[in-house]
Each structure stands twice: as structure tokens, then as C-alpha cells.
Amino acid sequence: xxxxxxxxxxxxxxxxxxxxxxxxxxxxxxxxxxxxxxxxxxxxxxxxxxxxxxxxxxxxxxxxxxxxxxxxxxxxxxxxxxxxxxxxxxxxxxxxxxxxxxxxxxxxxxxxxxxxxxxxxxxxxxxxxxxxxxxxxxxxxxxxxxxxxxxxxxxxxxxxxxxxxxxxxxxxxxxxxxxxxxxxxxxxxxxxxxxxxxxxxxxxxxxxxxxxxxxxxxxxxxxxxxxxxxxxxxxxxxxxxxxxxxxxxxxxxxxxxxxxxxxxxxxxxxxxxxxxxxxxxxxxxxxxxxxxxxxxxxxxxxxxxxxxxxxxxxxxxxxxxxxxxxxxxxxxxxxxxxxxxxxxxxxxxxxxxxxxxxxxxxxxxxxxxxxxxxxxxxxxxxxxxxxxxxxxxxxxxxxxxxxxxxxxxxxxxxxxxxxxxxxxxxxxxxxxxxxxxxxxxxxxxxxxxxxxxxxxxxxxxxxxxxxxxxxxxxxxxxxxxxxxxxxxxxxxxxxxxxxxxxxxxxxxxxxxxxxxxxxxxxxxxxxxxxxxxxxxxxxxxxxxxxxxxxxxxxxxxxxxxxxxxxxxxxxxxxxxxxxxxxxxxxxxxxxxxxxxxxxxxxxxxxxxxxxxxxxxxxxxxxxxxxxxxxxxxxxxxxxxxxxxxxxxxxxxxxxxxxxxxxxxxxxxxxxxxxxxxxxxxxxxxxxxxxxxxxxxxxxxxxxxxxxx
Amino acid sequence: xxxxxxxxxxxxxxxxxxxxxxxxxxxxxxxxxxxxxxxxxxxxxxxxxxxxxxxxxxxxxxxxxxxxxxxxxxxxxxxxxxxxxxxxxxxxxxxxxxxxxxxxxxxxxxxxxxxxxxxxxxxxxxxxxxxxxxxxxxxxxxxxxxxxxxxxxxxxxxxxxxxxxxxxxxxxxxxxxxxxxxxxxxxxxxxxxxxxxxxxxxxxxxxxxxxxxxxxxxxxxxxxxxxxxxxxxxxxxxxxxxxxxxxxxxxxxxxxxxxxxxxxxxxxxxxxxxxxxxx
Numbered sequence: 001x002x003x004x005x006x007x008x009x010x011x012x013x014x015x016x017x018x019x020x021x022x023x024x025x026x027x028x029x030x031x032x033x034x035x036x037x038x039x040x041x042x043x044x045x046x047x048x049x050x051x052x053x054x055x056x057x058x059x060x061x062x063x064x065x066x067x068x069x070x071x072x073x074x075x076x077x078x079x080x081x082x083x084x085x086x087x088x089x090x091x092x093x094x095x096x097x098x099x100x101x102x103x104x105x106x107x108x109x110x111x112x113x114x115x116x117x118x119x120x121x122x123x124x125x126x127x128x129x130x131x132x133x134x135x136x137x138x139x140x141x142x143x144x145x146x147x148x149x150x151x152x153x154x155x156x157x158x159x160x161x162x163x164x165x166x167x168x169x170x171x172x173x174x175x176x177x178x179x180x181x182x183x184x185x186x187x188x189x190x191x192x193x194x195x196x197x198x199x200x201x202x203x204x205x206x207x208x209x210x211x212x213x214x215x216x217x218x219x220x221x222x223x224x225x226x227x228x229x230x231x232x233x234x235x236x237x238x239x240x241x242x243x244x245x246x247x248x249x250x251x252x253x254x255x256x257x258x259x260x261x262x263x264x265x266x267x268x269x270x271x272x273x274x275x276x277x278x279x280x281x282x283x284x285x286x287x288x289x290x291x292x293x294x295x296x297x298x299x300x301x302x303x304x305x306x307x308x309x310x311x312x313x314x315x316x317x318x319x320x321x322x323x324x325x326x327x328x329x330x331x332x333x334x335x336x337x338x339x340x341x342x343x344x345x346x347x348x349x350x351x352x353x354x355x356x357x358x359x360x361x362x363x364x365x366x367x368x369x370x371x372x373x374x375x376x377x378x379x380x381x382x383x384x385x386x387x388x389x390x391x392x393x394x395x396x397x398x399x400x401x402x403x404x405x406x407x408x409x410x411x412x413x414x415x416x417x418x419x420x421x422x423x424x425x426x427x428x429x430x431x432x433x434x435x436x437x438x439x440x441x442x443x444x445x446x447x448x449x450x451x452x453x454x455x456x457x458x459x460x461x462x463x464x465x466x467x468x469x470x471x472x473x474x475x476x477x478x479x480x481x482x483x484x485x486x487x488x489x490x491x492x493x494x495x496x497x498x499x500x501x502x503x504x505x506x507x508x509x510x511x512x513x514x515x516x517x518x519x520x521x522x523x524x525x526x527x528x529x530x531x532x533x534x535x536x537x538x539x540x541x542x543x544x545x546x547x548x549x550x551x552x553x554x555x556x557x558x559x560x561x562x563x564x565x566x567x568x569x570x571x572x573x574x575x576x577x578x579x580x581x582x583x584x585x586x587x588x589x590x591x592x593x594x595x596x597x598x599x600x601x602x603x604x605x606x607x608x609x610x611x612x613x614x615x616x617x618x619x620x621x622x623x624x625x626x627x628x629x630x631x632x633x634x635x636x637x638x639x640x641x642x643x644x645x646x647x648x649x650x651x652x653x654x655x656x657x658x659x660x661x662x663x664x665x666x667x668x669x670x671x672x673x674x675x676x677x678x679x680x681x682x683x684x685x686x687x688x689x690x691x692x693x694x695x696x697x698x699x700x701x702x703x704x705x706x707x708x
Numbered sequence: 709x710x711x712x713x714x715x716x717x718x719x720x721x722x723x724x725x726x727x728x729x730x731x732x733x734x735x736x737x738x739x740x741x742x743x744x745x746x747x748x749x750x751x752x753x754x755x756x757x758x759x760x761x762x763x764x765x766x767x768x769x770x771x772x773x774x775x776x777x778x779x780x781x782x783x784x785x786x787x788x789x790x791x792x793x794x795x796x797x798x799x800x801x802x803x804x805x806x807x808x809x810x811x812x813x814x815x816x817x818x819x820x821x822x823x824x825x826x827x828x829x830x831x832x833x834x835x836x837x838x839x840x841x842x843x844x845x846x847x848x849x850x851x852x853x854x855x856x857x858x859x860x861x862x863x864x865x866x867x868x869x870x871x872x873x874x875x876x877x878x879x880x881x882x883x884x885x886x887x888x889x890x891x892x893x894x895x896x897x898x899x900x901x902x903x904x905x906x907x908x909x910x911x912x913x914x915x916x917x918x919x920x921x922x923x924x925x926x927x928x929x930x931x932x933x934x935x936x937x938x939x940x941x942x943x944x945x946x947x948x949x950x951x952x953x954x955x956x957x958x959x960x961x962x963x964x965x966x967x968x969x970x971x972x973x974x975x976x977x978x979x980x981x982x983x984x985x986x987x
Contacts (some may be wrong), residue, residue: 688737699738
């Protein structure tokens with residue numbers, strides 16, 4: 001187990017209700033803030049593990065007694081994890097809309113409607129997930145990709161069909177039998193979705209059954225084909241538009257076209273892909289199967305929607321804003337910039353988007369001095385469509401060019417929004433960052449734009465001749481200034497006007513600005529002073545951790561037996577962990593979210609988990625030094641900090657493996673995040689060759705908390 | 709306790725205190741850096757047992773003594789039972805250094821050479837045909853003081869399941885004087901010097917040991933230990949040939965030295981089991 005596993009798991013559990021607000025118009029979303037749950041939590045969130053098991057047991061009809069219990073426990077464990085992850089929304093406009101569509105779909109079956117609950121899960125994957133007991137998650141990634149209510153309705157029908165047909169239960173049964181007969185061929189599964197994998201037959205069944213619901217609800221047949229296209233191209237951004245000159249906000253800035261690739265990478269997705277290793281049949285097969293089913297339905301209605309289109313658009317836009325935000329949190333900066341570029345076509349000068357853009361450019365600036373710029377474009381060869389042009393462009397830029405371009409972009413955003421404190425702060429950090437560019441001097445920069453320089457050079461002789469023949473008596477102040485500048489520029493600028501030198505002209509209007517120079521020079525001095533007195537004082541663990549508040553996040557603990565995920569042992573692992581934490585941390589200043597949510601679930605605690613998990617993901621994906629990076633939910637986070645300053649967020653990972661009767665292994669580690677500074681510290685590894693018991697799990701807890 | 713033994717213990721304590729400063733840099737299971745163990749070891753006397761054949765008593769496992777009622781009892785000490793106490797201090801992540809104190813009660817093999825005609829001894833009664841041999845066999849207290857260095861297998865945080873130890877120390881044997889030694893049922897031995905030559909003497913030998921212990925975790929602090937030790941015992945004393953003289957003690961020094969040296973050298977394999985408490 002490693003940090004990657006944790007990241008993967010957190011992403012996975014970031015999987016999908018809101019008072020029914022009436023929308024009369026498309027919201028501007030200028031004051032957009034990431035969506036959090038609100039209001040009274042639905043009953044399912046307050047259920048304990050055992051209560052969820054009991055609820056699930058009532059739903060299970062396709063399994064024998066032994067498998068029934070195991071399946072219920074497996075389901076309950078994972079559902080509880082997802083529901084308490086902080087990423088499932090309730091009381092929000094997106095979930096409210098999804099529920100309205102759900103109500104409409106099964107309006108004729110009150111019994112079924114009572115059994116099914118729909119939630120929106122904040123996650124960029126384009127996905128929907130049906131779980132026991134009747135919980136269906138729709139991801140924000142899916143809401144961002146689909147084009148209308150009918151497409152959403154079809155996906156929801158598909159998931160409802162999985163529930164009605166008990167596909168999950170049958171899948172569990174089949175998977176269980178397969179593992180029994182060929183245990184060596186089964187690789188370690190590390191998640192609920194890996195364990196309960198639906199077969200291709202289940203997918204065809206669900207498509208057929210979905211069609212029935214979809215038809216009965218009165219939606220148009222035309223959207224069924226499109227929804228498969230949506231799924232097929234869901235790996236691409238939520239829209240495909242060409243990168244134009246307006247990607248960079250300032251027209252006076254010359255961005256060489258030669259820095260962009262000649263053409264974008266082709267979109268390779270095709271319907272008839274090899275699905276032999278996938279649980280889902282390929283799109284062509286699904287379309288063909290649907291065509292056969294469609295023959296049974298006549299007199300289709302033509303409804304694309306039953307609810308106001310504006311309401312859908314608002315939900316779609318919110319989901320798209322969430323997609324951009326999540327890309328920032330996950331360190332996908334180019335994806336986020338492209339998302340903003342698309343959204344700004346609809347939401348020009350949007351405060352949220354521009355602030356986010358400034359933050360991203362400041363990260364890029366930091367990358368150019370303290371990080372590795374290659375991490376920015378590491379996926380460039382795999383990227384398809386228009387966004388590949390951006391990847392190609394960023395790949396071409398050297399570190400100095402990147403830093404200067406980032407400064408230019410941040411400066412232009414600041415000029416458009418000078419009163420937004422976050423943008424002001426980001427600008428200052430970006431200027432300071434310039435002092436850290438290697439082998440760089442401010443004097444290298446030109447004070448005229450590339451275009452001006454080009455014009456001046458071309459007309460140099462003419463201008464000089466004109467200047468020499470000017471009637472100085474009639475010359476105004478502005479003529480004199482102009483004359484002086486022309487002379488200065490044409491004589492002092494030695495930079496050759498070629499594309500490779502474009503960056504020297506980027507900050508033409510900034511290099512002589514007083515505030516810019518002041519911040520830059522102060523940082524330069526500070527840097528030199530730091531270099532001359534490099535006696536930094538090391539902080540001992542005792543000073544760093546003693547008497548600090550511990551914010552204990554839900555741990556990630558997993559057990560496997562002979563390479564196969566073992567849910568019973570995983571549950572045991574978690575139960576012993578919880579009891580040991582209670583026992584060993586009585587005298588410590590501990591805020592344990594896991595207990596809070598299990599014993600006294602409140603929306604406030606739930607949203608705090610969501611915020612802190614976002615912060616954690618932001619930190620681990622941040623490719624630059626945290627000291628100069630601005631967290632995207634800074635305002636919300638500052639409110640939290642005012643209550644929990646000087647706290648340490650603790651994430652614990654544990655993995656127990658059992659290879660035979662005598663061969664056991666239990667290992668774990670923790671990350672301690674100073675929430676004030678964002679610094680991440682790692683625990684020493686814990687590793688013992690014992691089975692899961694009080695002593696071995698207690699040892700893990702002991703070691704992880706020994707610093708405090 | 710000899711000066712030599714004292715020196716070894718002091719040296720060991722110095723080592724422990726030196727290594728203690730390094731211990732903080734490493735992680736330990738529950739941060740346990742001290743290990744106290746109490747164990748019992750069994751040493752099967754395989755070679756002496758092989759000498760029990762026929763009437764050849766010399767080098768065998770037979771002994772005799774008297775119970776509380778002064779009734780003569782015969783014994784066959786096929787195994788040595790040793791009690792071990794040890795303390796170790798962990799350092800360097802998986803290493804341990806410490807001291808071990810062992811005690812065992814050892815019956816000296818019955819001295820058949822007391823008999824002039826040693827070819828005519830009844831192996832069941834140890835009596836020369838026609839001349840009964842009724843004297844007690846002497847019992848020795850055997851103390852070991854060892855220093856040891858060890859390491860736990862690196863695949864887990866120490867203290868863990870697999871412990872390998874290398875020990876070096878001295879073995880001291882001295883006559884257990886608080887026994888009911890008798891010439892026969894009616895004649896107690898009041899003057900031990902007539903029973904053994906040099907009843908107050910200590911017999912020293914050196915011992916090198918290698919031990920493996922498999923520790924089964926019972927609670928976070930307590931382990932059930934199952935182990936195996938192999939020992940090489942080198943005596944510091946020189947045994948001599950026995951020369952019997954009517955006026956000499958029943959067990960003379962040379963005989964005792966020879967027997968103890970032989971015994972020490974043959975105590976090669978110990979199986980041990982016990983509890984260790986880590987804190």
C-alpha cells in the first residue's frame with residue numbers, strides 16, 4: 001500500500017439532493033462556491049454499519065443465507081464509506097434535480113420510488129452507480145457531460161433496472177463462485193466496484209429494462225443513441241472547442257503560433273473497441289442490442305425534457321464548474337484551464353472562473369521555479385482532441401517562458417478584478433516567484449510589446465527620419481514623450497524579434513511599474529539574506545506535535561486473504577482500530593470525524609470532512625511548494641481554520657494480508673498535515689507479521705499517535 | 709561472583725547505556741525497547757545417555773540420593789532442566805543487547821570408579837556385587853551469566869517473532885551444600901570435605917551460545933517463546949585421572965572436574981520455552 005492507493009481510494013469514494021429551488025433563469029454563477037450538503041441529512045446517512053446491514057438484508061432475495069449475510073455486510077461497509085466520505089450531496093440543486101427526474105421516471109410505482117434514493121456524487125468520472133439498498137449515485141462528471149434531461153433520464157433508468165433486476169446480487173454470486181473455483185486467477189480486488197462487477201449480460205438486461213422505463217416516462221427515442229456517444233467520449237473534456245487567441249486574455253501580447261502543435265491529436269475512440277477484458281459490452285454491441293429492443297416499442301413521445309430547460313442547464317453548469325474545481329484540486333491544471341476557457345464562452349468575466357484561472361497560473365509560475373514543469377504535460381501523448389494543442393504548447397515552453405507567461409496572465413486577471421483579495425494575493429505570490437527564476441534578470445525584459453517592437457523595427461528608418469525632420473516648435477508634451485520612447489525603444493531594445501524571444505516582451509507594461517518592482521526587489525533581497533544566513537532552525541517532533549489538536553480523518557484500512565479482498569477481516573480491522581483509537585487517545589486533543597459521523601451525524605461535520613478531504617487531495621496533488629500556493633476553497637477553509645488553528649489532520653492507511661495460516665502481515669503509515677501551513681509529514685512505517693488482533697492493530701494506532 | 713563475571717556485566721551495562729541514545733531514531737512495536745524473559749530450557753543428555761548401556765556407569769546419567777525419610781532413591785537424569793532469566797535492551801531498530809542469567813541443578817553421575825573391581829557392578833543397584841555402594845551423588849548448582857547480542861528479523865518492527873541471539877559468558881558450578889548427603893541410610897555426611905574434595909570450590913567454564921526464539925504474541929507486551937539453543941562449552945579447568953585412595957573424599961576434585969567438563973561440553977542442545985515481557 002502506498003500513497004497512490006490512498007489517492008486512488010479517495011478518488012473512488014468521491015462518488016453522488018437540495019431543496020427544490022425554482023430557477024427562473026440560468027444562474028451567472030459568478031459567486032460560485034463548491035457545492036456542499038445542506039439541511040437535514042437523509043436517514044440513510046445516520047445509519048450505523050449494523051443498521052445498514054439489516055436494511056440491506058431486507059432487500060436481498062437472490063442469494064442463499066450465507067451469501068446473503070456476507071453480501072449485506074460487504075455492501076453496508078462500502079456504502080457507509082461512500083456516504084460518509086463527504087462527497088455525496090444532499091440538499092443541493094443538483095441532487096434535487098436528479099430526484100425530480102427520478103420521481104417522474106417511477107411516478108407509477110410508488111413502492112419502487114420509496115425504495116430508491118438518488119444522490120449526486122462529486123466526482124469527475126462520468127459514471128452512475130447502483131448500490132444496495134437502492135441507492136443510486138450520479139456523478140457530477142456525468143452531469144457535466146450529458147446534454148439534456150432525457151439523456152440523464154436514460155442513464156438513471158439503466159441504474160434503476162440494475163436495482164430492479166437484482167443484478168448486483170447475481171454478480172456477487174457469480175463472482176463468489178468464480179473465486180471458489182479458480183482462486184489463483186483472481187487478482188486482489190481493492191474496492192467494492194472490483195468485487196461486484198456486473199457482467200455483459202447484466203448490462204444488456206439493464207439496457208433493455210431501462211428502455212421500458214424510459215418509454216413509459218415519455219422521453220424521446222432520439223436521445224438514446226446520443227447517450228451512448230456521451231458515454232463513449234466521456235474521457236474527453238465536457239466540450240470540444242478550438243483554442244483561439246482569446247485563450248490568453250491580453251491582445252497586446254504576442255504568443256507565437258509556432259509554439260502550438262500543427263494539429264491536435266486525433267480522437268481515437270470508436271464504438272467497436274475490444275471489450276473482452278471489460279465488464280461492459282462495447283458501445284456498438286449495446287447500440288445493436290438496443291435497436292432490436294426498440295422494435296417492440298411504437299408511438300414514441302418526443303419529450304427531451306419534462307422540467308424547465310433552464311433548470312437542467314443550471315445543474316449542468318454547476319457540474320461543469322465542479323469539474324473545473326476538481327481538476328484544480330487533483331493537479332490537472334491544463335484540463336482545468338481548458339474547462340475555464342470553455343465555460344468563459346458562456347460566462348465571460350466570471351469572478352469564480354477568473355479567480356480559479358489566476359490560482360492555476362500562479363501554480364504554473366511556481367512550477368517553473370520550484371517544481372518540475374514536465375509534470376504539467378506528462379500525459380500529453382495520451383491526450384486527444386483540441387486540448388492536446390494546449391498540452392503541446394505548454395510542453396514547448398521553457399521554464400523562464402512559463403514563469404513570464406504565468407505572470408502576464410495573473411497580471412491581466414488582476415487588472416480586470418483588482419478588488420478581489422485572492423487574486424491580489426496570487427499576483428503578489430507570482431511576482432515574488434519571479435525573483436526565484438534561475439539565470440534571470442529583470443533587465444532582460446523589454447518595455448514595449450512584441451507588436452510595438454516589430455512595428456518600430458520595421459519603420460525604424462522612416463521614424464528616425466521623421467523625428468529628425470519634426471517641427472520641434474509645434475511639438476506637444478505627448479509628441480515629445482512619443483519621440484523619446486521611439487528613440488529609446490528602437491535603440492535600447494537589442495532583442496531579436498523572433499518567436500523564441502516572445503517571452504521578453506510579455507511584461508512590457510509591468511517591468512517599470514513601481515509596485516511590481518517593489519515586490520520583486522523585496523523578494524530578491526529577502527532571498528539574498530536567506531542565502532547568507534542559511535542557519536534554519538530545525539523543529540523537533542516534540543515542538544511540532546505536542547499538545548496540538550488532532551483531526552482524525554476516516555482511515556483507509558483493508559484486509560486481504562491469499563490476494564483476495566476480505567471484507568470480514570476488513571470490517572474487523574476497522575472495528576479494532578476504532579476501539580484502540582478510543583482507548584489510546586483519551587488524553588489527547590482529538591477530533592475524530594469517523595466517530596462523529598457514526599454517532600452524531602451532522603451536516604456541519606459532514607461538510608467539514610468534505611472540505612478537509614479536498615484540502616488533503618489538493619496538497620498531495622500539488623506539484624509546487626505549498627507555502628506560496630492558494631487553496632481553491634480558501635475562504636471556506638479560512639473559516640474552518642479560525643476554529644481549528646494549529647491542528648494536525650491525520651490520515652492513516654493500513655493493510656493486512658494473510659497468505660497462509662502462519663503468514664500474516666499488517667502494515668500502515670500515516671500522514672500528518674499541519675492545516676495552517678499545509679506541510680505534510682510522514683510517519684515511520686509500521687509493519688508487523690501478525691494477524692489482525694488487538695495487539696497488532698493497537699500497535700499501529702500507538703505508533704501513529706505517538707508523536708502527539 | 710568472580711571479578712571476571714562482574715566485569716562482563718558492567719561492560720554489558722555500559723553497552724546498553726551507549727546504544728540507548730541511538731534507539732530514538734528507530735521505530736519499535738509499541739515503542740518497546742526493553743525485553744524481560746523468563747524461560748525454562750531442556751537439554752537432553754544424549755551422549756551421557758548413550759553411556760548407560762550395560763554396566764558401564766561412567767559418563768552415564770545415573771545418580772542416587774536420599775529423600776526426607778532417608779530412604780535411598782535412585783535417579784536417572786536424562787535431561788538437564790535450566791531456568792533462564794534475561795533482560796535485553798533494543799537498539800538500532802532490530803538489535804538487542806543484554807544479559808542472561810541461568811540456573812540449573814545438576815546431579816553428578818554416580819562414581820563407579822570408587823570400586824576397585826569396577827567390572828562387577830550391578831547396573832541396577834550401582835552396587836558392586838557383594839559390596840553395596842550407598843553414598844549420595846553430589847548435586848551441583850550451575851549458574852550461567854551470559855551477555856548476548858541479538859537481532860530480530862528485519863521484516864517486522866522489533867521486538868517481533870524471530871529472534872536470533874549470540875551469547876558469551878561464564879558457567880559456574882558449585883556444590884549444593886544444603887542436601888541430605890549420606891554415606892548410607894544411617895550415616896549422614898557431616899563433614900562435606902570427606903564427601904567431595906573442595907566443597908567450597910567454584911568450577912568455571914566458558915560458554916558460547918547461539919539461540920533462535922520464535923515468539924508468539926499473546927498480548928501487546930507478552931509473548932510465548934519457543935526456542936532452540938546450541939552451546940559450545942569450554943572448561944577452564946583441567947580434569948585429571950582418578951586415583952582412588954581410602955583416605956581421600958568419595959568424590960575427589962579431579963573426578964568432579966572431569967565430570968563437569970564433560971557435562972559442560974556435552975550440553976550442546978537446549979530446547980526452551982517461556983514468556984517474554986516487552987516494555
